[in-house]
Amino acid sequence: MNKIVLIIKREYLSRVKKRSFLLVTFLVPLAIIGIYGLTIYLTARSFENSKATVHVIDQSGLFSGKIESTKNITFLPVATAENTANQREQLLDADGKNFLLIIPSDFATSSRAELISRETASLTVQGEISRKLENVLRDIAFTNAGIDRATVESIRPEVTLAAKEITDEGEKDSSAGAAMGIAMSLSILVYICLFLYGSQVMRGIIEEKNSRIVEVIISSVKPFQLMMGKIIGIGLVGLTQFILWIFLSTTLMGVASAGLIDGQDLKAKVEQQQALSNGEAAQDRSQMGMLGTVKQELDKVDFRTIITTFLLYFFGGYLLYSALFAAVGSAVDSETETQQFMFPITIPLLFTYILSFGVLVNDPHGPLSFWLSMIPFTSPIAMLVRIPFGVPAWEIGLSLVLLIGGFILTTWVAARIYRVGILMYGKKASYKELVKWFRYKG
Incomplete structure (x- = not known):
């Protein structure tokens, strides 16, 4: 038994005293927290860099003055008469992230629009534009059906489910x-x-x-x-x-x-x-x-x-x-x-x-x-x-x-x-x- 203890002591001390062990032991927690902090910082920066300008050509006439700009996306209406190839090039060549949104005349039935850009738009930008168009179509549908959307939106119950676990000591919260x-x-x-x-x-x-x-x-x-x-x-x-x-x-x-x-x-x-x-x-x-x-x-x-x-x-x-x-x-x-x-x-x-x-x-x-x-x-x-x-x-x-x-x-x-x-x-x-x-x- 004494020999096993000596071997254990030798294996333990020979590794614990190494500089690599000390560095890994003390640097790993710092690295993990640093990675999380860097991830949060880069994520926040990515949202800042996702700001874009969307030039809207509304051929359907359904969205005039109804698409409001958000924190990340600025919507700028463009006259339909200016919808030419040269006009598109000028809009896309402008500084910053610029997109051209073309809403066709049959959008109410087809629900399809075009988003033109020099580079592929991110999923965040595409999703936000889609939600804006869907909200306008939903407002139009509510109006045609004689339904007040404000009333519909106010009826959104939120349920909080408090999970409890029965233990020998009694009930306790669980997640x-x-x-x-x-x-x-x-x-x-x-x-x-x-x-x-x-x-x-x-x-x-x-x-x-x-x-x-x-x-x-x-x-x-x-x-x-x-x-x-x-x-x-x-x-x-x-x-x-x-x-x-x-x-x-x-x-x-x-x-x-x-x-x-x-x-x-x-x-x-x-x-x-x-x-x-x-x-x-x-x-x-x-x-x-x-x-x-x-x-x-x-x-x-x-x-x-x-x-x-x-x-x-x-x-x-x-x-x-x-x-x-x-x-x-x-x-x-x-x-x-x-x-x-x-x-x-x-x-x-x-x-x-x-x-x-x-x-x-x-x-x-x-x-x-x-x-x-x-x-x-x-x-x-x-x-x-x-x-x-x-x-x-x-x-x-x-x-x-x-x-x-x-x-x-x-x-x-x-x-x-x-x-x-x-x-x-x-x-x-x-x-x-x-x-x-x-x-x-x-």
Whole structure:
């Protein structure tokens, strides 16, 4: 046991002390927040740059003085008599984003118009122009039918559905939208990280095997001790990195939120909204803005349970899959030879990852979701996708017990392959060879 602890300490400290580890650990949260900030900035700029001028040639006569300019689009009427080829060229050659909208005389029946430009108009511009024309046609249809459109528009009831979840402690608010977003994020994160840290185990074994360092090491320790030490040591590195990422991201997001909005005012608005009736809540939500709505939905999520289970399933899934990666690393002499063994290992995770975007999110409590969260090879992703939607404690406990059992069984199988493969050189291993190594006695 002391030898395993020494190997764990060596694997952990040798990686944690690297400059690359420190840079990645502290720069990733900054990079993520920076990417989000840059995305918001560029999105805002794109809306500013989408301002356009639309010259309207109305041959139908239905839209005279009825198309109002918006914040992004300025509509300028053009006399029909000036509708010549030269006039079109002059309009399109003007500075800025210029478009020529031609409304034919039969537009009332055909509902087809032409938008001419030097460059293809964006979907935003096309959609806004289409809505403007549709609104005018709708007004004309209401007038012909003797219907007051203002009355029709005033009859737009908005329903606020307050989702509640019954727990052992009583009822609590729940948010399907926030749960879905968190579930998708966790499935992507776990899928990537299991391979990221598992491949480090495999790569380290291949390097030690090729440099023949492993021959010196196993003269002092057993192959099983070496394998377990490397697996647990690198796993603790990943766990340390995740804990630091969570702490740093939470701190930075708190600082960023404080700079964007007054937290006390936001909290007061949230409490006020919860006390309002459905109709008043809908109106108050629009006043509170997108940021307040997002914060209110996130307040309904049990982040303590999510973070705790994430760390447990990440570490459990890592231990299970890294044992398989260790067996693969001991069976080959280079990373190029690992592909034939990697594909069967990736199938369960890939299958669950794909299902997480459909079946697991749409039916998190169905039979397929339940069994996927119980099978050790699929539970690290399946259960983390289900947890934001609320999972009974007994299911989480049973899943973790099965995951631990799967890790023990997988480690036993991988260790029997590892003890032989780690000393094999120059021979390409096959599945048949792996079976032979597994059956070797001694």
